[in-house]
Amino acid sequence: MRVWLLFLVIAMGTFLLRLSVIALWGKIGTVPDSIERGLRFIPPAVLSALVLPAVSTSDGYFEIGPRMAAGLVAVLVAWKTRNVFLTIVAGMAALWIIQAL
Amino acid sequence: MAPILLGIVPFGLIAGISAVSVGLTPLHGVGMSILVFAGASQLAALQLIGRNAPFLVVAATALIINARFVMYSASLAPHFEEASTGRKALLSYLLTDQAYAFSIRRYALRDETVQARLSYYLGAAITLWVTWQISTAVGAFLGTSVPDAWSLDFAIPLVFIALLVPAISDRADATAAGAAGVLAVLFVGLPYNLGLPLAATTGIVVGIVVERNRS
Numbered sequence: 001m002r003v004w005l006l007f008l009v010i011a012m013g014t015f016l017l018r019l020s021v022i023a024l025w026g027k028i029g030t031v032p033d034s035i036e037r038g039l040r041f042i043p044p045a046v047l048s049a050l051v052l053p054a055v056s057t058s059d060g061y062f063e064i065g066p067r068m069a070a071g072l073v074a075v076l077v078a079w080k081t082r083n084v085f086l087t088i089v090a091g092m093a094a095l096w097i098i099q100a101l
Numbered sequence: 102m103a104p105i106l107l108g109i110v111p112f113g114l115i116a117g118i119s120a121v122s123v124g125l126t127p128l129h130g131v132g133m134s135i136l137v138f139a140g141a142s143q144l145a146a147l148q149l150i151g152r153n154a155p156f157l158v159v160a161a162t163a164l165i166i167n168a169r170f171v172m173y174s175a176s177l178a179p180h181f182e183e184a185s186t187g188r189k190a191l192l193s194y195l196l197t198d199q200a201y202a203f204s205i206r207r208y209a210l211r212d213e214t215v216q217a218r219l220s221y222y223l224g225a226a227i228t229l230w231v232t233w234q235i236s237t238a239v240g241a242f243l244g245t246s247v248p249d250a251w252s253l254d255f256a257i258p259l260v261f262i263a264l265l266v267p268a269i270s271d272r273a274d275a276t277a278a279g280a281a282g283v284l285a286v287l288f289v290g291l292p293y294n295l296g297l298p299l300a301a302t303t304g305i306v307v308g309i310v311v312e313r314n315r316s
Contacts, residue, residue, distance in 0.1 A: 003129055006156055010146060010163045011136035017170045019193035023186075025178035031171070038309050039172040044274045045281035045304030046166050047265035049297050050145055052282035054258035057289050067255060074259050078266035084108030087263035088115075088256055095255055 070095035102228065105199050108263070109140075109229065110236045115256045116143050117240020118247055122254060123151030130241030134234055139197065141264060142166040144257050145297075154294035162298050173201040177222075180208055183215050192219070195226035273315070277308025 021031060055071035056062060074091030081087070113134070120130030125147075137143055142163040149159045173196055181192055204222040207213075213221070247253050269275050281304025288296025 002156065003125060003150075004132070006146075006150075006159060007129075007133050007136050009160050010142065010167075011138075013160070013164045014137055014139050014142065014167045014170065015194055017164070017167050018174055018196040019190065020171050021175040021178045022181050022189050022193050025182055031175040034309075036172060036175065037312065038305055039169055041274065041277040041305040041308030042165070042169040042172075042301075043268040044265065044278035045308060046145075046301040047141070047261045047268060048278035048282035049285035049300040049304060050148070051258050051261045051265055053285045053289050053296070054148075054255075054261075056286055060290050062286065067258075070255070071258065071262065074262045075266060078263050082267055084260065084263040085111055087266075088111050088259045091259040091262065092252075092256060095252055099252070 066095055066098040069098055102203070102225065105203075106228070106232050109199070109232050111256075112140050112260050113233050113236025114240035114243070115253070115260055116140055116147070117237040117242070118244040118253060119144060119147045119151075119257060120237075120241055121244025122247070123147050125150070127238075127241035127244065130244070131234075131238050134237040137163070138194065138230065138233065139163075139167050139170075140233070141261070144260060148257055149294055149297070152294055158293050158295060158298065162294075162301075165298055165301055169198075170196055173198075176205060177201065180204075180215070180218050180222075184219060188219070192222065192226075195223070195230055197226070197229055199229050200226040273308050273312040276311045277304045280304045280307040 051071070055067045056064070058065065058067075070091050073094040074087050077083075077090040078087040116134065117127070117130045120133060121127060133143055133146075137146075145166055146159050146163045149162060154162075174193070177192075177196070181189060184192060200222065203225045204218070207221055208218060265278065269278055281300045284300035284303055285296055288300050290296075291299070
């Protein structure tokens with residue numbers, strides 16, 4: 001894998017996404033409403049697509065196991081505390097405890 | 102700002118450790134953070150690199166995640182209007198979820214000069230940048246000494262859970278997240294790890310449809 005080239009492509013693309021409206025402001029008017037509405041759903045959709053397979057599959061197969069249980073603990077802590085640090089600590093602790101049982 | 106920084110430190114440590122655990126060098130971890138400077142996309146890219154996903158799938162997934170920056174860019178643009186072109190490039194490079202959240206809250210509360218607004222943004226953004234770089238670098242150099250038995254790879258989905266839960270604020274968000282998550286699980290066997298970008302874009306479309314039908 002051409003790792004540095006990959007990083008450069010992601011970096012350039014990300015920079016242009018960040019710069020987009022800041023640079024074009026006053027030249028093109030505002031972002032169309034429909035696009036703005038779609039952008040709102042990126043964080044929940046993408047993050048969920050990353051999380052669910054990571055806690056519910058193993059080697060490409062569905063699995064109800066320690067990672068799913070620990071993930072549920074983390075969801076609960078995230079929901080109650082809204083704290084990144086506590087969520088990670090609780091999820092890791094839950095996984096270690098379940099694996100040790 | 103302190104609680105936010107406290108949340109970024111473990112996130113950065115994990116980004117650094119993950120770079121090494123998927124087989125890259127600590128230098129790759131540090132370089133990625135400086136070049137890309139967007140944590141969620143870095144973690145997703147590293148996860149895909151670890152699964153030998155093809156170049157285009159890794160790049161596309163990272164950029165779909167970062168497409169949300171267009172929304173922040175649009176929201177901040179009127180405040181940054183008078184900055185020079187070079188300054189606009191710097192402000193854009195430093196744009197993150199946290200820098201955006203801090204600044205937009207402050208701009209809503211106080212009626213300040215353009216210069217004061219830029220200074221406030223830069224202060225927050227640079228603090229976040231330094232914290233992120235130090236924590237990724239520490240993680241990357243610690244990475245080689247973390248035993249596999251600690252299952253620290255699980256910290257990546259935990260970071261995503263910590264970001265996902267507050268991102269769901271109404272039924273449209275929840276439906277978008279539900280659809281994307283279930284599809285991602287069903288698509289897990291698809292070649293080239295295409296399941297992730299496919300599931301995520303479908304989830305976004307589902308969210309738009311749900312919201313449109315409600316209003």
